[in-house]
Amino acid sequence: MSEHEDENKLIALLRLAFSAELAAAYAYRGHWHSVSDANERERIREIENEEWHHRRLVGEMLDKLQTRPSRARELRSTIVGRVLGFLCHFTGWLAPMYGAGRLESRNIREYETAARYARAAGHDELVDCLLMMAEVEWEHEKYFRARVLLHPLGRQLFLWPAPPPKETIRKSFAKSAESPLLDQKAASVAGERV
Numbered sequence: 001m002s003e004h005e006d007e008n009k010l011i012a013l014l015r016l017a018f019s020a021e022l023a024a025a026y027a028y029r030g031h032w033h034s035v036s037d038a039n040e041r042e043r044i045r046e047i048e049n050e051e052w053h054h055r056r057l058v059g060e061m062l063d064k065l066q067t068r069p070s071r072a073r074e075l076r077s078t079i080v081g082r083v084l085g086f087l088c089h090f091t092g093w094l095a096p097m098y099g100a101g102r103l104e105s106r107n108i109r110e111y112e113t114a115a116r117y118a119r120a121a122g123h124d125e126l127v128d129c130l131l132m133m134a135e136v137e138w139e140h141e142k143y144f145r146a147r148v149l150l151h152p153l154g155r156q157l158f159l160w161p162a163p164p165p166k167e168t169i170r171k172s173f174a175k176s177a178e179s180p181l182l183d184q185k186a187a188s189v190a191g192e193r194v
Contacts, residue, residue, distance in 0.1 A: 003121050010117035010126075011067050014058050017110060019073040021055035023081035024103065030085020031096045040147070047140050054133050061126055094151050101144030102160045107137040108169070115173060131170055138166045 028048035032041050062069060088096045111134035118126040141163060148154035164172075 006117050007065070007121035007123070010114060010121050010123065011062070011065055013110060013114045013117060014061055014065070015067070015069050015073070017107075017114065018055060018058045018062060018069045019077040020107070021051050021058060022074065023077035023084070025051040025055065026078065026081025027084035027088070027096075028100070030082070031088045031100065033085075034088040034096065035093065043143060047143070050136055050140070054136070057129055057133065061129070064126075065123075094148065094154055097144050097147040097151075098154065098157065101141055101148055104137050104141035104144060105160045105163060108134050108141060108163050111137060112169060112173065116176065119177065127173075131173060134169050135166055138163060138169065142166075 025048050028044055028051060032044035032048060035041050035044065059069075084096075084099075111130050115127045115130035115134070118124070118130060145159065145162070148157070148159065
């Protein structure tokens with residue numbers, strides 16, 4: 001794959017992430033307002049703020065790459081995020097926790113994949129930030145997985161696959177730098193949802 005193709009894939013993935021962070025932040029805003037436990041409220045509120053921070057970082061990357069987010073996707077993400085946040089008040093405690101954990105699991109892989117595309121496209125200056133965001137998403141997934149497993153019904157649900165340990169995010173990235181075949185495998189595992 002050429003640097004140009006890798007950059008196009010990076011841009012597509014960053015545009016998707018930019019809008020997805022918008023939907024997530026709005027959904028978490030409704031989510032933390034819907035829970036009664038003070039510690040849960042505070043942690044989910046922190047997660048909302050981290051999603052807004054990721055959105056700013058991804059926006060800066062898009063600016064650096066001289067591109068803009070999709071207006072249609074931004075509108076759709078605003079609607080989806082606000083609707084999900086509203087529904088958190090009616091769906092009970094477990095469903096929002098489960099949905100958030102499953103989504104965060106996917107986000108880890110997407111930021112790892114974006115870091116690989118950035119490296120392949122010659123944008124090494126973006127790599128550390130993308131890996132840091134993958135690590136933060138890993139923490140989010142860990143939190144929501146733990147919450148789901150606290151619920152009696154949650155322990156009986158089929159959970160999404162657990163991500164590898166957090167430290168493997170950077171280790172696997174460094175190892176894949178030595179073997180381009182690992183990069184191709186990682187992109188296929190992420191599902192190429194760009």
